[in-house]
Every structure is written in structure tokens, then in C-alpha cells.
Amino acid sequence: MELFFKMPSKEAREAMCDASLELGNRFMGNEYKKNAEDAIKKVTGHEHARVMGSGNAAIMAAMSTMKGPVMIPDQGGWSGFRKIAEFYGLELTYLSTKMGVIHLETLEEQVKLKSPESLFITSFAGYMAEQPVKGIYDICEDNGVILVEDASGSVGDPLKNLACGDHSHVMVASTGSPKIVNVGNGGFISTNEPGIFNNAGFILKTLQSSPVTCAGLVEEIKKTPGNLVKTIAACEFLKKEIEYVLHPEKRGINIAIPHDEPKSIARLLRNNLKVMGGGMITVCPRYDRINQPAVCLEVKNLDIECLKKENLRKIVEIVKNTI
Ligand SMILES: Cc1ncc(COP(=O)(O)O)c(C=O)c1O
Numbered sequence: 001m002e003l004f005f006k007m008p009s010k011e012a013r014e015a016m017c018d019a020s021l022e023l024g025n026r027f028m029g030n031e032y033k034k035n036a037e038d039a040i041k042k043v044t045g046h047e048h049a050r051v052m053g054s055g056n057a058a059i060m061a062a063m064s065t066m067k068g069p070v071m072i073p074d075q076g077g078w079s080g081f082r083k084i085a086e087f088y089g090l091e092l093t094y095l096s097t098k099m100g101v102i103h104l105e106t107l108e109e110q111v112k113l114k115s116p117e118s119l120f121i122t123s124f125a126g127y128m129a130e131q132p133v134k135g136i137y138d139i140c141e142d143n144g145v146i147l148v149e150d151a152s153g154s155v156g157d158p159l160k161n162l163a164c165g166d167h168s169h170v171m172v173a174s175t176g177s178p179k180i181v182n183v184g185n186g187g188f189i190s191t192n193e194p195g196i197f198n199n200a201g202f203i204l205k206t207l208q209s210s211p212v213t214c215a216g217l218v219e220e221i222k223k224t225p226g227n228l229v230k231t232i233a234a235c236e237f238l239k240k241e242i243e244y245v246l247h248p249e250k251r252g253i254n255i256a257i258p259h260d261e262p263k264s265i266a267r268l269l270r271n272n273l274k275v276m277g278g279g280m281i282t283v284c285p286r287y288d289r290i291n292q293p294a295v296c297l298e299v300k301n302l303d304i305e306c307l308k309k310e311n312l313r314k315i316v317e318i319v320k321n322t323i
Helices: 010-020 026-044 055-063 079-088 104-114 133-142 194-199 201-206 211-242 262-272 309-322
Strands: 048-052 070-073 092-095 118-122 146-150 170-174 187-191 255-258 281-284 294-297
Touching: 010 211, 026 048, 026 187, 026 211, 048 055, 048 194, 048 211, 055 079, 055 118, 055 146, 055 170, 055 187, 055 201, 070 079, 070 104, 079 092, 092 104, 104 133, 118 133, 133 146, 194 201, 211 255, 211 309, 262 281, 262 294, 262 309
Parallel strands: 070 092, 070 118, 118 146, 146 170
Antiparallel strands: 048 187, 170 187, 255 294, 281 294
16 A cells, blocks of 8 residues: 655646746736635635735734634644734633534633634644534624634535635635645635725735745645545544544544554554655644544545545554554
């Protein structure tokens, strides 16, 4: 079995090569930017979009308009939320979750108690379990809280449960490597609220992406729904076969396996599950995944072509023999 780390598609790389030959051409630069913004608006359903230099740049832009407090999940979020809130000197408040997944009753109670200005979440808790984003949005909307959904793992969800502009005030995403929109760098921010873009005008320009990234994004975003569906289906198969995983019933793009000796198990798994060009094992506890000892199989890092049944069966065999 050969496993490959995800690369931007050939079409995206070719488009980026072509765009690099146009660097300095202001007209073409604006065209690439406009086409990328249109593609983001189409996939998110939001009316306003900007391509940014990275996912964290998009989060910086979103937080630049806020005074705080910023609420984030106690685990399964993105560490950049915390770092960027600290950078701006914004008060942080934590929301307790069930292994990263937000409970709507808890959210309602905590929002009333702590009155945050915003809630930052990732569409999938720790990439492993989908958040009830529509329910979260309704509670935020009713309580005047700005919901910012980091959709780095979920852009193009055909079920429209995740990364859907109808139920996020602001969407941010990384399009770096390895992500669902896998351009290799960059990110985006989108919203229906024009005020946010007006207030963040300077930072949006300062942290903008290059026309080369914009050209790649237009091509990569076309492949996103298909890639996401296949990655979720592979995880569903692995979750069923491996059995002792966290969040077995929830959609996700990685697999978390609790273990008392995660470091040594991760070392063995890295030896037995070699990935050309990168890796697919993370060790927990880790805020971005889960606050308990575990290893994660980052299925999202793999090239879609590797996610064939025969490979998945082999992965199951290796995991069962290692753990
Ligand atoms: C969920 C999530 N959000 C944001 C980021 C930051 O993205 P970038 O590296 O493009 O700044 C990452 C990076 O891994 C991420 O996993």
C-alpha cells in the first residue's frame, strides 16, 4: 500500500503557474481576485468574500472588528483562536463541550451567563465530529452573538449542515496544506454583514493573498465537494471497522483513538503507516483535537486517490495490529 500526502490538484498548480507569469499586471491581478471571490461566494452562499494570505490571517481580520469577550470551545477548536484573541488583548471565555462537540443547552446557558460578543468554532470538533452548526447559529442569533465558523475542514459540504452562509455570520477558512480547499497556502473570509468588511478594510488589504493563490483557489474549490464526501466516507468506514474510536456516529475527516500511551503508539503507527510527502498521525491531548490521551489518524491529509477500500482495509489491519 502506498499512501500519499495531499497535493494541490494539477489544474490548480497549472493555474498558479499561469498566474505567476502575470504578476505585476494589475488588470489580470484584479481578475484573479474577483474570480476567487465569486467562487467563495458561490460555495459559502455569503454575499461578501475576500481571499487572505492564510487561515490565521482570516481569523485576525474577523477578530480585528471585535471588542470581546470571545467564546471558544474548551477543546476541539483551533489554537489560533486563542493566540489571536491574546494578540488583540481580547478577553477569552471557554465553553464546555462533550469531547469537543457543543451541547446546545450548555451553549444557551453559557451565552446568557457570560454574554460573549462572538463565538469562534470549527465546523468539525477537532476535525473528528461535526458541530450542530445550525442550532448553534440559532442560539447565537437570538442572543446577539456573532458566530464565526472556521470551515477549513468543511467547505463544500453537500448537506449544507456545515460551511453554509445561511447559518454562520462570518466564515473563515485556511486553504493551506493539507486542507479541503487544498491550494497549498492562503485562506478566506466571507460574510453577509457588510459592516464587518468596512471596519476591517485596512487589515483585509494588509493580509490579502497573492493573485497566484487566487488563481489556484478557483480551481481547487471546484473539487472540494467531491473531496469532502470521499474523505467523510473513508472516515465512516474506518470508524466502523476500528470500533474503539471517539464520536463513532458523527461525520468527520479524521479518527481519534483513545490510548494511554499515545506517544509510543504514534511512533509505531508512523513507522507502519508511511505517507509519502507528509504524515497522518497526531498525538493528543491537544487543544486542536481532544483534551485526552489519544492518537488521531488524519485521513484528511491523504490524497483522495489513496482512499480506496483496499487501502482502508489495510489501514484498519495496521491499526488493529499496532494498538
Ligand atoms: C481549523 C484550522 N483553522 C485555521 C488554521 C490556520 O491556517 P493557516 O495555516 O492557513 O494560517 C488551521 C491550520 O492548520 C486549521 O487547522
